[in-house]
Amino acid sequence: METTNAMETTNASIERAWHVLEAVPDPEIPVVSIRELGILRDVRHGDDGVLEVVITPTYSGCPAMSQIAEDIAQAIAHAGLGAHRVETVLAPAWTTDWISEDAREKLRRYGIAPPTGACGSGTATTTKPIRFVPYKKEIIACPRCGSTHTERLAQFGSTACKALYRCVDCREPFDYFKPY
Ligand SMILES: [Zn+2]
Structure with a gap:
């Protein structure tokens, strides 16, 4: 008992x-x-x-x-x-994939563009042959107006986890939570 x-x-x-x-x-x-x-x-x-x-x-x-x-x-x-x-606990290592859908939406409303795509060991890329291609330009949508017409100002934003972007349409700078 x-x-x-x-x-x-x-x-x-x-x-x-x-x-x-x-x-x-x-x-x-x-x-x-x-x-x-x-x-x-x-x-x-x-x-x-x-x-x-x-x-x-x-x-x-x-x-x-x-x-x-x-x-x-x-x-x-x-x-x-x-x-x-x-x-x-360090293994398995944290990745931005662990960020919940709700949290991504909250980030967007907060003015931070959430990480796009998966960054882990995706099966989609493993079957592709290795080629020397220019680094694929990431298309990051502005968290304020949704425009994809954005440009990267700096590799590091307010913290090392984020890059600094600016929306060309609404002119607002914003942080992008880099996939990791
Ligand atoms: Zn914008």
Whole structure:
């Protein structure tokens, strides 16, 4: 009987932890959560019973990761969930493919063009013979007016994860979340 209750409590606390952690925003793009970006991978109990929060960093060396760990700690403390630890898992590596559809829409509304296409080991490209062709020009739609008449101003935008673009039609500069 006691074990059953303990198990129920455990599952309830995991569920509660998911709930509070889903609300933790990305420090750089506060309109999307770490869950939506695919950074938050798992919430579980370790062998010692301590709550484990599993995260996968986005771009290597992204300075936001320590901020994310801090935000996680704060959310867990605020919910009174007790001790926890943050486990950083590097494999499989994070890719922009993990960004949810909802989050892509939120990015667009926030003024950041979401990454286009898949960047992982897509099967579509593996069958093609290797040819020396000019780097395919990416067509990035303006997140404000939707125009594809855009130009890249800089390889790096506000952070290394983003490139700076400008819309030729509405003249607005915007960040493009680079596929990774
Ligand atoms: Zn525009």
